[in-house]
């Protein structure tokens with residue numbers, strides 16, 4: 346399904362993002378990958394070309410810079426001649442620690458893990474409208490449930506859920522055929538996660554990043570609203586009361602009035 350499709354993957358220098366890039370390459374997609382470390386990105390694109398990518402480019406830079414976040418999308422659109430799928434996956438390095446009052450560091454994490462996602466989405470929407478494309482947002486069980494020591498990370502993941510779940514409903518109301526897939530992940534065996542959880546979280550076996558990457562791509566290609574990996578974490582997300590309440594809240598909205606008076610930008 347993804348042969349010849351034009352895809353941006355963020356946070357693709359290592360971990361799950363790197364595996365997503367390799368799977369897409371095997372499927373024959375056009376790729377633009379991004380992260381900060383140029384040397385690692387060069388290796389990733391050379392591997393992608395070996396695996397069969399239709400084309401592969403990299404754009405290095407930090408997502409702390411929201412101008413860079415926007416430029417990645419416009420440059421990628423020019424390099425590939427359009428965009429079919431935007432996979433938002435990068436995160437700032439995680440420090441598991443008690444909140445120490447450092448508001449500036451929370452703001453930095455929110456810029457990288459949340460505002461850059463919104464910035465890229467906003468820049469990509471016009472191209473995705475043309476292609477009836479897809480946005481894939483990589484999130485975490487820590488954006489659905491509460492765990493200690495990651496207040497900044499968790500805040501950003503909850504924010505992504507709020508923003509993209511609301512945007513999903515807006516697109517549906519305005520009959521805009523862009524899919525949004527929210528990926529809720531449990532513990533995955535990337536080097537960074539295994540290292541930072543060592544000695545802190547015990548008795549959980551991480552799931553494989555390769556299989557995780559396949560499930561993320563599948564969710565996006567099949568235009569699913571949400572996927573959970575490993576599937577065992579589905580149960581912790583299951584909230585029928587929320588679903589029913591959301592349905593009844595939407596019934597109270599005067600949709601005709603709203604759609605008549607507002608344009609989806």
Ligand SMILES: NC(=O)C1=CN([C@@H]2O[C@H](COP(=O)(O)OP(=O)(O)OC[C@H]3O[C@@H](n4cnc5c(N)ncnc54)[C@H](OP(=O)(O)O)[C@@H]3O)[C@@H](O)[C@H]2O)C=CC1
Nearest residue numbers: 356358360361380381382407408436485530533535537538
């Ligand atoms: N691994 C896990 O257990 C879980 C992961 N997830 C989610 O999966 C996704 C991927 O996680 P994982 O693969 O483990 O993460 P990694 O730490 O392995 O990779 C993070 C990626 O983001 C890039 N990155 C880091 N800082 C910046 C920055 N300032 N600007 C741009 N890019 C940056 C890194 O590259 P570079 O350093 O070169 O910039 C790297 O490519 C994340 O969204 C995470 O929340 C969710 C639940 C569990």
Ligand SMILES: C[C@H](CCC(=O)NCC(=O)O)[C@H]1CC[C@H]2[C@@H]3C(=O)C[C@@H]4C[C@H](O)CC[C@]4(C)[C@H]3CC[C@]12C
Nearest residue numbers: 439485486487492495498531532537538541546575
């Ligand atoms: C401890 C959580 C897992 C709880 C569990 O029982 N899961 C069952 C299963 O995974 O099968 C961890 C689940 C997600 C983790 C966090 C995350 O989202 C990724 C970050 C990655 C970073 O490199 C390390 C810390 C993380 C914040 C990580 C912390 C532990 C989890 C909440």
